[in-house]
Amino acid sequence: MAQARRPFLKMNGLGNDFVVWDARDQPLRLTPEVIAKLGDRASGIGFDQMITVERSPAGVDAFMRIHNCDGSQVDACGNATRCIGRLLIEETSRHVVTIETNAGLLHASVGTARGSITVDMGKPRLRWDQIPLGEEFADTRAIELQIGPIDDPILHTPATVNMGNPHGIFWVKDIEAYDLSKVGPLLEHHPVFPEGANISLAHIFAPDEIRVKVWERGVGLTEACGTAACAVAVAAARDKKAGRKSTIHLPGGPLHIEWRVSDDHVLMTGPTEVEFEGEIDLETLEWVRTAPGDADLAAEAFA
Numbered sequence: 133m134a135q136a137r138r139p140f141l142k143m144n145g146l147g148n149d150f151v152v153w154d155a156r157d158q159p160l161r162l163t164p165e166v167i168a169k170l171g172d173r174a175s176g177i178g179f180d181q182m183i184t185v186e187r188s189p190a191g192v193d194a195f196m197r198i199h200n201c202d203g204s205q206v207d208a209c210g211n212a213t214r215c216i217g218r219l220l221i222e223e224t225s226r227h228v229v230t231i232e233t234n235a236g237l238l239h240a241s242v243g244t245a246r247g248s249i250t251v252d253m254g255k256p257r258l259r260w261d262q263i264p265l266g267e268e269f270a271d272t273r274a275i276e277l278q279i280g281p282i283d284d285p286i287l288h289t290p291a292t293v294n295m296g297n298p299h300g301i302f303w304v305k306d307i308e309a310y311d312l313s314k315v316g317p318l319l320e321h322h323p324v325f326p327e328g329a330n331i332s333l334a335h336i337f338a339p340d341e342i343r344v345k346v347w348e349r350g351v352g353l354t355e356a357c358g359t360a361a362c363a364v365a366v367a368a369a370r371d372k373k374a375g376r377k378s379t380i381h382l383p384g385g386p387l388h389i390e391w392r393v394s395d396d397h398v399l400m401t402g403p404t405e406v407e408f409e410g411e412i413d414l415e416t417l418e419w420v421r422t423a424p425g426d427a428d429l430a431a432e433a434f435a
């Protein structure tokens with residue numbers, strides 16, 4: 133049966149962008165092929181992740197299903213959790229909402245800076261089989277892995293962290309000195325990461341200030357990755373390279389991360405943006421913008 137035109141929202145967190153469907157009353161399941169077509173920036177809507185908001189089986193505010201733009205389904209997306217948190221906070225007029233994900237229940241709340249949202253991303257998982265890694269490593273702060281010549285590796289001994297999804301973090305002196313679009317795919321699919329991994333280059337340039345560039349699993353280079361920011365902050369604090377609160381500077385802007393001492397939870401704070409509202413014909417995949425987003429509305433207000 134032909135599906136009617138479906139409304140969607142285009143949102144982003146620091147340029148890490150999403151198409152968001154409200155499927156709470158009208159279920160929506162798209163094939164990986166259709167998701168990949170929609171995600172294509174040349175011929176589709178274009179996004180890093182597709183987020184389907186569904187009714188929560190656990191009975192909390194909503195369930196959030198996450199697909200990368202290659203069509204793969206994944207368990208966690210930090211920036212999208214902030215975006216969905218914002219929508220639910222606006223909808224319910226509450227200060228805190230709970231979002232069910234395949235990585236657990238996450239709480240989103242109004243952040244301290246204007247317009248910002250804080251998400252409690254839960255506890256990082258640090259054991260080799262939780263990340264998961266393909267073989268046993270007693271210490272996941274620096275695992276044996278290198279690419280390039282044995283005696284002069286290009287990148288080596290990453291820290292590994294699971295924030296609901298797997299992350300490998302390489303400490304470097306200059307994140308721009310590497311072509312992450314070349315080494316990223318090799319590392320994402322390295323056999324040491326049986327489920328693949330998001331790969332970060334990280335440089336601590338001042339106390340608790342870390343510059344990060346991310347190659348996202350199932351996507352490629354992105355402007356920002358919330359779970360990577362959390363993973364880097366945890367890896368830095370674990371290794372005493374930084375304190376429990378740090379600012380992670382991504383190409384799209386900064387995220388503030390706290391790895392709370394009292395309960396080991398990781399809190400991520402940063403902005404969200406509605407880019408526009410749209411509608412799509414799911415038969416033909418033709419889509420149109422139907423309403424402006426935050427930036428256009430702000431511009432209109434000052435015109």
Ligand SMILES: N[C@@H](CCC[C@H](N)C(=O)O)C(=O)O
Pocket residue numbers: 148180181200206207208209210211212297298330348349350351356357358359360
């Ligand atoms: N952009 C996200 C991470 C999305 C999932 C990731 N690509 C994976 O495959 O694990 C974020 O903000 O965390």
